[in-house]
Amino acid sequence: MGRPTTPRITDADIETYTRDGVVCLRDVCGPAWIERMRGAVERIKHAPGPLRQTLRPDDPGEFFSEKFMWTFDADFSAYVFESPVAGAVAALLQSRKLNIFFDQILVKEPGTDAPSPWHQDLNFWPFEGAQVASLWMPLDAVDLESGTLEFVRGSHLWHDRPMKRELVFGKTDHQPAAVDKGVGDEGAVPQPDIDADRGAYDIVTFDLAPGDAVVFSALTLHSAPGNRSARRRRAISTRWTGDDVRYRHRPIMAELIRDPGLKPGDTLDCELFPVVWRAAA
Numbered sequence: 325m326g327r328p329t330t331p332r333i334t335d336a337d338i339e340t341y342t343r344d345g346v347v348c349l350r351d352v353c354g355p356a357w358i359e360r361m362r363g364a365v366e367r368i369k370h371a372p373g374p375l376r377q378t379l380r381p382d383d384p385g386e387f388f389s390e391k392f393m394w395t396f397d398a399d400f401s402a403y404v405f406e407s408p409v410a411g412a413v414a415a416l417l418q419s420r421k422l423n424i425f426f427d428q429i430l431v432k433e434p435g436t437d438a439p440s441p442w443h444q445d446l447n448f449w450p451f452e453g454a455q456v457a458s459l460w461m462p463l464d465a466v467d468l469e470s471g472t473l474e475f476v477r478g479s480h481l482w483h484d485r486p487m488k489r490e491l492v493f494g495k496t497d498h499q500p501a502a503v504d505k506g507v508g509d510e511g512a513v514p515q516p517d518i519d520a521d522r523g524a525y526d527i528v529t530f531d532l533a534p535g536d537a538v539v540f541s542a543l544t545l546h547s548a549p550g551n552r553s554a555r556r557r558r559a560i561s562t563r564w565t566g567d568d569v570r571y572r573h574r575p576i577m578a579e580l581i582r583d584p585g586l587k588p589g590d591t592l593d594c595e596l597f598p599v600v601w602r603a604a605a
Contacts, residue, residue, distance in 0.1 A: 331408045333415035341416045345480030345544035348530040352408055352461060352537045362463050364399035365429055365558050373397075375579055385436025385551065390429045392581040395596075400427055409459050409537070409562055410601040416539055417455045419566030422601040423592045425449065425456075426578075428561045432471045432551035439549050442476075442518045445563070446542040447486040448578045451592075454484075455566025456542035463558040467531045470553040473538060473546050476518060477526040480543035489515035509574070518545065564600075565592055 331352055341347040353361075372390050379387040393400035404410070404424050414422040432438070446456060466472040486509060518525055530538055540546060542563075551557045571586040584596040593599055 331412050333412055338416055338418065341539060341541075344475075344477045344528070346475040346477065346528065346538055346540040346546075347416065348532070349412060349537045349539060350533075351535055352412055352459075353535045355535070357403070357407055358463055358534045360399055361403055361560060362558065364393075364397060364403075365431065365463065365560070368393055368397065368400075368429060369431065373581075375581060380438040383437045385438065386431070386433040387436050387438040387550075388429065388431040388433075391579070392426050393429065394424065394427050395581055403427070403560070404562060405600055409461070410564065412537070413457055413459050413539055413562075413564045414566070414601045414603075417457060417564075417566040419455050420603045421567060421599050423565045423569070423597045424600050425451075425563035425565055425592075425597055426580075428563070430460075430559045430561055432548075432557040434551060434554045434556060436471075436551040436557075440473075440547055442515070442545055442547040443489065444479075444486045444515070444543050444545055447489070448574065449542060449563070450571055450573055450578075451542075451565060451569050452485075452572045453565070453569035454541075455568050456564070457539055457566075458542065458561050458563050459537050459539045460559055460561045461535065461537040462532050463534050463560065464556050465531075465533050466557055466559070468529060468549060469551075470555050471548050471551040471557045472529055472532060473540075473548045474527055474529045475538075475540060476545040477528045479525075479545040480541040483513060483543075485509050485512060486543065487515035488512040515545070518547070565597070 337347050368390050369388060373396055375391040377389045379389060394404040404427055410422050569592060571590045572588050584594050586594060
């Protein structure tokens with residue numbers, strides 16, 4: 325595989341990410357990558373892998389998700405290992421190396437009601453450490469009407485671990501709806517109800533063109549509305565970890581495609597979470 329290219333990340337971008345927990349990057353991937361990945365998304369939708377989900381299938385529209393495509397699809401493998409996304413995240417995290425956790429398709433078709441509620445990703449991921457981030461790139465132009473992301477700016481600095489929250493699991497094509505009363509580390513403070521008092525928080529959102537991206541910390545509170553538009557909202561989210569991250573278990577974890585074979589406290593350098601980017605010696 326080729327070495328991933330690195331887009332120009334400025335000192336201002338790094339400062340924004342460090343301060344706000346989210347930064348918008350323009351033109352991360354060019355038209356050739358966008359067209360290639362649009363084709364890959366359609367192929368996966370028609371022949372999905374083992375972690376396919378239709379979230380809230382009883383609601384109007386369709387909210388489709390699939391994960392770990394890089395492990396079985398050549399185009400997604402190329403996107404992870406050869407596109408500019410890994411280099412962009414490594415620069416923002418100021419990390420000497422970058423491991424891929426997983427890639428994910430998140431498609432909200434036109435007229436999809438299903439929102440993505442406010443949450444912190446690290447509540448569900450088997451890690452500890454500060455250098456954990458996602459790069460979310462749309463393959464269609466997105467705004468709030470079509471379901472772009474919203475973020476509580478600076479929320480990654482409120483606490484050094486995820487806040488505890490009640491999580492309502494929307495019904496999927498794998499499992500019925502369920503409620504968990506205690507998602508979060510023992511002793512963690514409760515997550516506030518952002519929508520109950522939106523004016524009390526510094527909420528930021530970005531209109532994005534295909535190939536633009538937002539990069540955000542796994543501790544940054546974020547959400548997305550449904551897609552009320554007549555346009556598709558196809559997006560790829562890649563999840564990344566840096567130098568300081570170690571493996572650990574959490575009460576509820578994202579479903580993995582297979583056991584990584586790690587023990588608590590291990591670095592993530594393994595076959596399932598390989599090093600994708602490493603700084604030049």
